[in-house]
Amino acid sequence: MPRLLGVDIPANRPAAISLTYLYGVGNKTARELCNKAGIEPTVRASELTEDEVARLAALLDKDYVAEGQLRRQVSQNITRLRDIGCYRGIRHRRGLPVRGQRTKTNARTRKGPKKTVAGKKGVKDLR
The missing domain is CATH 1.10.8.50 (Helicase, Ruva Protein; domain 3)
Structure with a gap:
């Protein structure tokens, strides 16, 4: 190989x-x-x-x-966008789609597998 x-x-x-x-x-x-x-x-x-x-x-x-050189260039560019606080930088920082994709539904590809939050079961009746 x-x-x-x-x-x-x-x-x-x-x-x-x-x-x-x-x-x-x-x-x-x-x-x-x-x-x-x-x-x-x-x-x-x-x-x-x-x-x-x-x-x-x-x-x-x-x-x-x-490879390594190109990855460093891309990483530096993203860091620059974050530092100047532009729209794309904010989207990178928050982990949201950067290039205009919709976020309303079916965003599992970008956001990853669903993360369950503990303690959110139904509320019991207190009678």
Whole structure:
């Protein structure tokens, strides 16, 4: 299983597809990487030699922002939004949808599984 930028990429998939497992690398970028490194995009990742993996790693470091660097940039941007107190920053702080999604119903995907609160059973009659 080849390892690029600290991530194990799947060995049983074509090289172009397995490169998309890196954060910030999509289909187009993965194909560009394969072409620049001189690797056939359809060859399996397990069949890549150490030299080819090293070429891919060098290209990723030199020409692209991916994985750790990109995650830090995104994190810094969210921190900046929170600090200036803009609408998007407030939504991030409260854990609500940021990009205009509705919150009226069926928000379980964003909010996670339902959290039950103890002590909310029905009130007994005091007769």
